[in-house]
Amino acid sequence: MDANAGYTVDQAIALGKMLEPYNLELMEQPVAADDFEGLRQVRKAVNIPIMADESITDFASLIKIIQMGSADIVKLKVMKQGGFLRTSRMLATAEAAGLGVVIGHGFGLGINTMAEILLASTSRAVLSGLECVGPIKTSDDIVTHKLDLTSGRLTIPHATGLGVTLDDEKLKRYQFFERICAE
Numbered sequence: 001m002d003a004n005a006g007y008t009v010d011q012a013i014a015l016g017k018m019l020e021p022y023n024l025e026l027m028e029q030p031v032a033a034d035d036f037e038g039l040r041q042v043r044k045a046v047n048i049p050i051m052a053d054e055s056i057t058d059f060a061s062l063i064k065i066i067q068m069g070s071a072d073i074v075k076l077k078v079m080k081q082g083g084f085l086r087t088s089r090m091l092a093t094a095e096a097a098g099l100g101v102v103i104g105h106g107f108g109l110g111i112n113t114m115a116e117i118l119l120a121s122t123s124r125a126v127l128s129g130l131e132c133v134g135p136i137k138t139s140d141d142i143v144t145h146k147l148d149l150t151s152g153r154l155t156i157p158h159a160t161g162l163g164v165t166l167d168d169e170k171l172k173r174y175q176f177f178e179r180i181c182a183e
Contacts (some may be wrong), residue, residue, distance in 0.1 A: 001051075001117060004029060005029050005030075006030075006056050009041050012038075013045045015030070016047075020046065025049070026051045026102075028049065029054050029055065030042050033054035034055070036055065036070050043070060050072050050073070051102060053072065053075040055119050056081075058081070062094065065099075066099065071090060073100035073102060075102045076090055076091060076101055076102070077104060078103075079112075087103075091103075091126070100125060101126045101127065103120040103131070104132055104133070106134075110135055110143035113134055114162040114163050116130070117130060120129075120132075121156055140174075142171055144164075144165045145165075
């Protein structure tokens with residue numbers, strides 16, 4: 001259940017209490033992103049794991065979540081966290097703190113989806129059922145074979161590289177920056 005920071009603390013607690021009998025996997029970001037104390041209050045009052053998403057903007061916010069005990073799970077997004085190195089450090093920190101982790105993105109193509117899935121495979125803290133679902137939302141991709149996520153599983157490549165190949169023709173077709181600059 002993802003509230004997208006839409007509730008007050010009291011509303012989130014009331015909703016969480018109503019949803020407890022349904023054994024939800026998590027309640028995502030029930031209160032405002034900057035309300036770490038409110039998130040902690042919801043976590044203490046509700047018997048559903050609480051996930052911080054919008055609250056996790058950088059390493060300092062992750063540390064604050066950990067120190068305050070504001071979440072059971074954190075969501076890390078490579079693009080939002082500033083790249084793979086920062087995200088992998090945050091992932092290791094969350095794991096060391098005993099938090100569950102969801103790796104995900106709102107929109108992504110095959111190449112970054114595979115890279116995120118490979119990153120997720122490096123940690124036992126990452127919950128199964130990643131939110132790397134961008135390829136489901138697109139009709140085409142810039143890789144030679146669009147990722148098939150319909151089964152809910154994806155094979156991790158055991159060779160070097162990401163396991164996807166860029167399609168040069170599609171890269172030209174979907175090129176955006178140079179086309180805009182030329183106008």
